[in-house]
Amino acid sequence: MLKTRKQIFIEQSREKFSDAEHRRKINHSLLQSDIAFRKGIPQFSDLQSAKKTANHIKRTTIENLDIYLLRFEKHFTQNGGKVIWAATAQEALDAVAGICKEVNARLVVKSKSMVTEEIHLNPFLFSRGIEVVETDLGEYIQQLAGEPPYHLVAPSMHKSKEEVADLFHKKLGAPEGLAPEALTQFARKILREKYVQADIGITGVNFLLADIGGVALTENEGNGRLSTSFPKVHIAVTGIEKILPSVRDLALFWPLLATHGSGQQITVYNSIFTGPRKSGEKDGPERMYVILLDNGRTRLLADPKARESLYCIRCGACLNVCPVFRNIGGHTYNSTYGGPVGSVITPHLKEMKEYGHLSQASSLCGACTEVCPVGIPLHQLLLHNRQLAVKHAARTEKFAWKLWAMACSHRRVLNLAGGHTKNRVAALLFANAWGKNRKLPRFAPESFNQLWKKQR
Ligand code: SF4
Structure with missing residues (x-):
């Protein structure tokens, strides 16, 4: 079965535990994050009010999501970009496949994006004969290892430097036992060649900016900029919840994200893309697309409580x-x-x-x-x-709980069973959920009610 x-x-969970x-x-990795986070926090003279403001901005935006998304589309289109609305993962994949076909793409460079993980973009493109290379170092390590990212902002945090050196040796032929700096240089050399050969650059999005029709991207390695500067086409894939009303909101959200994500006051590279290359500009793509993905987000939106989770800026602090x-x-x-x-x-x-x-x-x-x-x-x-x-529980489970509730709320029914029977029923029903490593609580041979009656 x-x-x-x-x-x-x-x-x-048992195994990992x-x-x-x-x-x-x-x-060890989380301790480093915690130290960095504590160092970064004092940049906010009043963190609580910064959080409240951020919450208010996200609340207003999500409550008016349709207005802000359409505003973004209007401005981004005016800037020369194209917005593609994708209700499902498959629609987003088809859109990417269509663009790849138009430009006859053979090689795609990607900067870090959880949304593209969500829609399983890499295996989809590989199955169509298109090479995809992750350019964020952590993501590149995960790609070499054939594993999904481990953490929202630190994809390979569970790997030691020795494991990464071993991986580079086995997969890329790097000399054995390289130190982290040498490993970075090794990856950098390979990736630099990919940027100039790539037909398409695909990125995620940290924030969509409705008032200027812009896409804000924040990263520490410069790979996002390189992925969007050389290839002729830039595709940004994003969930619809990433919208902010104005470019001015970045003054709050960029530092909040940097500090909660990595303890930095501000991330090293912060870019805003407002469509394809304009005349007179030296670099940038000839075409730029933004794929706005729903893929279940409107189900969250429809639930007045769960809706608040759409405020998330994917900083990873709650995981840490x-x-x-x-x-x-x-x-x-x-x-x-x-x-x-x-x-x-x-x-x-x-x-x-x-x-x-x-x-x-x-x-x-x-x-x-x-x-x-x-x-x-x-x-x-x-x-x-x-x-x-x-x-959503199975009918049999619901029925079992009804029986349980009925028995527990009728003293006479409860008294029919002695401690021994109760222990056996509890072992049958709860032993698995309780876990092998914990002892189930034992029922006394006689209940308090029975003892009380006897005493009197
Ligand atoms: S990743 Fe967690 S802590 Fe960060 S914004 Fe989202 S919910 Fe909040």
């Missing part, structure tokens, strides 16, 4: 502080977006029936909510998902 996603999740080396590596993520790591979630935010949005983007269990992957400690730069009440949204998951 095929295992359910929930069973796989529980199995892999007991893998001490894995935990050592991610805890989550005690569950710290123990089970990023791949165990088996979804593009891991950690608290992934557990909130994935069941809506995909199927509540299949991914509803992710809402249980939380201690509800609230650390994610506390750290979130745009004030998303993540732990409350996890509770909301738990309620929705109950509605």
Whole structure:
């Protein structure tokens, strides 16, 4: 019998939890993030009010999403770009395939983008004979390893420098045991050649700017700029929620994202693309497309509570502080977006029936909510998902819980069974969910009610 996603999740969580080396590596990386974050935070004289402002801007924008998206389209089109609306992942893939066919593309360079992971763009293009090269170093490492990104902003944080050196040796023929600086130089040499040969550059989007029809991209390696400067075509793929009303909002959102993502005051390279190359400009693409992807986001929008998760700016801070993520790591979630935010949005983007269990992957400690730069009440949204998951539970499970509730709310029924029977029923029903490593609580031979009656 095929295992359910929930069973796989529980199995892999157990495995990762007991893998001490894995935990050592991610805890080391997370400690570095935490130190950097603490150093970056003092740049905000009043962080709480910065978060409140960001929350207010995102709330207003998401509540008026249609207006701002159309405004973006109008201005971006006036700038000479083309907007493509994609309701599903397949529509986005078809759009990319169509553009590739038009320009007879053989090589695509990509800068980091979680949305393209969400639609599985790389395997799709490979299946059509098009080479795709990730140019963000962390993503490049993951591509070489044949693994999806591990973390929203640090795709290969679970790999030690020795493992990366070994990977470069095996996959690229690099000398054995190279130090991180030498590995970077090695990758850089390969990637530089790809930029100039590429037919198309594909990027993600950090923010869409409605008032100027612009796409804001923020990165630390310069690969985003190189991916968009040399190729003749630039395709930016983005979720519809990335919109901001104005270019002026970047004054708040860029530092918020940088500090919560990597502890920097501001990310090294911040670019705004407003369409293809204009006459007189020396570089940039001849054509620029923005693919606006829904792929389940309007389902989030339709839910007044879950809608708040659309404020997310993908900084990754909630993953870094989550005690569950710290123990089970990023791949165990088996979804593009891991950690608290992934557990909130994935069941809506995909199927509540299949991914509803992710809402249980939380201690509800609230650390994610506390750290979130745009004030998303993540732990409350996890509770909301738990309620929705109950509605989607199998009929047999619902029936079993009805029986359980009926028995527990009738003292006479409860007293029919002695402690021994209750222990056996509990072991039958809950042993798996409770986990092999924890002892189930034991029922006493006689209940308090029975003892009370006897005493009197
Ligand atoms: S939910 Fe908040 S903390 Fe988590 S990635 Fe999104 S913006 Fe960052």
